[in-house]
Amino acid sequence: MSSARYLYLSLFSLGLVIFAVLLQQTGYRGVSFLPCPLCILQRVGYLGVTIFCFLAVGIAPLRRFFHVLALLSATYGVSVAGRQVWLLSHPETSCGIDPLEVWINQFxxxxGVPWLFKADGLCSAQLPTIFGLQVPEWSLFWFSVLFLILLATLFKKNP
Incomplete structure (x- = not known):
């Protein structure tokens, strides 16, 4: 994959994190979107894709290594987002205060950066949809797209 494509993936993934923070800070349709523990873990996955794709641009000899790490970050994101989508369809399985929240908030x-990494919401909260999908469903979609792009280009030569 070319350096430009790695840069595009990096900026796109970072853009999704910025969108999440904006949604958290400003809300949508009068509802505050507080991040839950799984949301914070998804941000870590997007930031992993961002950092590893960016490093693939700058360190060409290790490009395949960083590509694999970005692919692993996307795989991680698919699993976390998939778990949250499952929780949305099974709200009875979520408890009031998630022990994961306490653990994440101790880091x-x-x-140091509470506006980005502090978990305050519930993982099974039903919030307003954006273009027909809940935020975790969008996250699962975008992680899947990133995963498929990174998987499809893993063994291709640079143009």
Whole structure:
């Protein structure tokens, strides 16, 4: 895959994190979108894709290594987003305060950059849809797209 394509994937993935933070800060249709623990873990997955694709641009000899790490980040994101989509369809399985929330909020990143990494919401909260899908469903879709692109281009030579 070319450097430009890695850069596009990196910027796209970063754009999705920025969109999530904007949604968290401004809300949508008068509803505040507080991130839940699984949302924070998905942000980590998107940031993984962002960082590894960006490193693939800058460090050409290790490009395939960073490609694999970006693919693993997307795989991780698909699994976390898939779990949250499952929780949305089974809200009775989610408890009030998630033990994962306490664990995530104890990390230094959560305390240092709370607007990006602090979990405050419930994983099974039914929030307004955006173009017919809940945010976790969109996240699963975009992680799947990133995964498929990275998988399809894993063994292709650079043009």
């Amino acid at each position: 230094q990143l959560s305390q």
